[in-house]
Amino acid sequence: MSSVEARVADGETVEARYEGGETWLRTDRRLLRETADGVDTVGLDAVVGVRRTSGDRDTRLLVASLTALTLAVVLPTVAVAVGVGPFTVAPAVAVLALACPVGLVLWYRSSTVFLEVQLDATVQVPWRLPESEEAAAFFEGLD
Numbered sequence: 001m002s003s004v005e006a007r008v009a010d011g012e013t014v015e016a017r018y019e020g021g022e023t024w025l026r027t028d029r030r031l032l033r034e035t036a037d038g039v040d041t042v043g044l045d046a047v048v049g050v051r052r053t054s055g056d057r058d059t060r061l062l063v064a065s066l067t068a069l070t071l072a073v074v075l076p077t078v079a080v081a082v083g084v085g086p087f088t089v090a091p092a093v094a095v096l097a098l099a100c101p102v103g104l105v106l107w108y109r110s111s112t113v114f115l116e117v118q119l120d121a122t123v124q125v126p127w128r129l130p131e132s133e134e135a136a137a138f139f140e141g142l143d
Helices: 059-081 090-109 133-139
Strands: 014-019 023-027 030-035 038-043 047-054 113-119 128-130
Touching: 014 133, 059 090, 113 133, 128 133
Parallel strands: none
Antiparallel strands: 014 023, 023 030, 030 038, 047 113, 113 128
């Protein structure tokens, strides 16, 4: 038995379970989740609803694509300044110029969609799961 299951009180009925990066239980009275920091609980009366929300995008892809754009502009300028012909560096500039929009598209698509529990109180860490059929089934009936 996991530590989240040990927190289920006598008389509570477990209605749904979600296993992923965290273990979640929905009982007839509350939601429980087990994270690396411990077990958190919230009463079902505090749940306002469930909404779809986007997570953060991978900023490394944005930095890489903007760096490629900067190098595509600076490289031929530096090449001309040191006496190298601009056509000598043209293949490298072409690769960098193509890497920029590819990186921007990958950055834009890197956002993860979550199903987030809306609570009537402010919480430090949002109660959310990556969107999936299992997560949708877990939250069914809460909104």
